[in-house]
Amino acid sequence: MNRLYLITKTFCYCVCLILLLYGLFLLTDQLSGFLLGVILIISSIKFYLAKRLTKSKAERISFLSIVITVVLSSALFSSFNFFLHHTLTQDLPARAKNQFYTKSLLYDNQFLFKRIDFLKTLSVKSSKEAVVFYRPGDDHFANLAIQHIRKVISMNEKLIDIHQPVPVTVILYRNPENFQNQLPVHSYENLHGMYVPTEETIHLLVTKQMEENDEPFLELTAHEYTHHWIVSYLGQRGLVNGHLPRWFEEGIAEYAGLASIEKIPRFMPLQFIPFTRIQSVSDWANENSRNSPHLPYRQSYYAIDQLIRDGNQSKIKNLLLENNQNFYQTFQNELAESMVEFELRFLRDEMREYRENTD
Known part of the structure; x- marks a missing residue:
């Protein structure tokens, strides 16, 4: 039982030390990383030699395992540090x-x-x-x-x-x-x-x-x-973005891209596709293919633009953060209209403006 406890403790120490050393070496450059590695290796060996005579055989083996972990980890992380900083920046x-x-x-x-x-x-x-x-x-x-x-x-x-x-x-x-x-x-x-x-x-x-x-x-x-x-x-x-429909995240990105160059594209009639059909990554890739009659990026931009023109800009944050229920249920709760109702309204409003501007 004591031996099992010693093995478990040694293993936990080794894992924790690797994680600790990994974090330390992430924060160092090539020279300070090498210096830190040398200091850790020398300190570990000296500490092991000082304690060797006061430990039982099992404890010496356990302590030696920890020392070897520190030495090998320090050498490995030092080498990677030098390699990255020497070859890149x-x-x-x-x-x-x-x-x-x-x-x-x-x-x-x-x-x-x-x-x-x-x-x-x-x-x-x-x-x-x-x-x-x-x-x-x-x-x-x-x-x-x-x-x-x-x-x-x-x-x-x-x-x-x-x-x-x-x-x-x-x-x-x-x-x-x-x-x-x-x-x-x-x-x-x-x-x-x-x-x-x-x-x-x-x-x-x-x-x-x-x-x-x-x-x-x-x-x-x-x-x-x-x-x-x-x-x-x-x-x-x-949170992660996995709960977000692809059209919603792409619409925000497309809106930000165009707004960053102060460009407001006029609405042009398009072959509309229901947003629920461009929800997954594969759906989006399929509808964004060369032979697709749809324009999912432009359509998604129009949807985000409509939310903002409706005065619902704050709802975008709420939709981003809500992941405890179905996105479209959250959408309906926030905007007091279903996704289908929103689609019909924004297409009707955009088409009306388009006709007024082209007549």
Whole structure:
């Protein structure tokens, strides 16, 4: 029984020490990480040698296991620290390092090296809001991304709520093939931007047209960053975005993207699709395909725009945060009309305005 207790205690100590050391090394750079590792290794060995004579054999084995855990963990984390900071940037924040570690461990054991092999060919700019990786010569777009993200944060605070999102990683691409290779498997067509929540990373493809006019780049940046803003906003409240219909989150992102460049698209008649049919990720991808007659992004934008023009801006926050019941029931409780009634009313109102403006 005593031996079982000792084994259990040793195991718990080792796990806790690994987590503690992991947290410490996330906060250190390459040189201080190595220094910390050396200090921990020397201290652990000296402590073990000092206690060796006063312990029973079982206790010495247990204590040696803890020392080995500290030594190996310190050496491993020190090496990763040096590797990341040596190949990428001295300013790499703790959250960015954590993304590399967890992604490679939990999702793809080739991810760390494949991603870093690509990123080390890029330049980098850092701010408290974002770490931007970009091709040398694209300083203009890197600066634009950071400046526009600050603007989007301010806009989303006015639209939804005060919130300081966690830093995001932004990767700018020029080569469409590199862009696709760095993305998770997806079914979207003609993609120019994607936010990957598990990486807290925005991937953006910079095109020739964006060199002539910044607005498409700014709109795309604002759209994808709003996805990050929403995920961060919900995450800090113990929620995830899984309860949200895809059209609702995409509508908010589309609204933020267009509003960030002060663009208000006029309503154009479209082949309307009921919102309940663009609720899941697969529904959205299917209806956003090249051959689809529907325009789910524009339709979702119109819905969010209608909520705001109705004076129901505060309801957007309530709909984001409510996850204890069916979204459409919450929608009806908040707006005093069903989803179908809302669809009919906003289409009728928009079509009336369209006719008045085109007559």
